[in-house]
Amino acid sequence: MKIASFNINGIKARAQALTDWLAEAQPDVALLQEIKSVDENFPREIFEDMGYNVETHGQKGFNGVAILSKLPLEDVRRGLPGDADDTQARWIEATVVGDRALRLCGLYLPNGNPVPGPKYDYKLAWMERLRARAADLLAAEEPALMAGDYNVIPQPEDAKHPEKWTKDALFLPDSRAAFQRIVNLGFTDAFRARVQGPGHYTFWDYQAGSWNRNNGIRIDHFLLTPQCADLLVDVGIDAEIRGREKPSDHVPIWVELDI
């Protein structure tokens, strides 16, 4: 089963580029972030016509996550637990059943800039809630994954110019430590389980010719429970599509699981 994560930066502007990529990459599941749409306006028919079941968790203007799946989705839940007052649409999870059941969690972690300020406080608080949900997933001792735009650069090698990010919410010690605490619970960073070294990015800013200079960062990640990591066959980043017409500023990252 091939499972991808893709921050599309607006479904309205990305419908063509997204369907083109889906037709080529043929993921069984696509976890989408930044759909920037309310559920009623999400063009679900486009994807249903391609054979996908569609589950969305959107809001007006910003954020918003979705799951596309060629297999039926069960037990869909929307919203990260832990704060009933949090109205931002950043989390959706569901179970897909192949040879075995797999719990899928799609996430759009807060950016956190500017620092200091309430947005950075919200980011760190959200990551603490994520850690709690992650611990519960591990306790179930089943195949599960959490994938999406984490808005965290885990290591200096995950940025072309790490020195430019030292005061940014994506790379500050507290953000990186919070990410590492979650990994340290027992998760596998699927990409780093397979690929070592610098130069592997998932995001290039629209500004200042970042793509042409390959001035990127790796901020989209797959974290796998041990039972899921045991099923890992392959991983990849479809960086090439960043150079196409009307691209998102992110590119897809995917895993192939033996399930």
Next chain:
DNA sequence: ATGGTCGTGGGACGA
């Protein structure tokens, strides 16, 4: 050092 670009929705704001 500075300014540089997108998307949504139809004005600011987020990234």
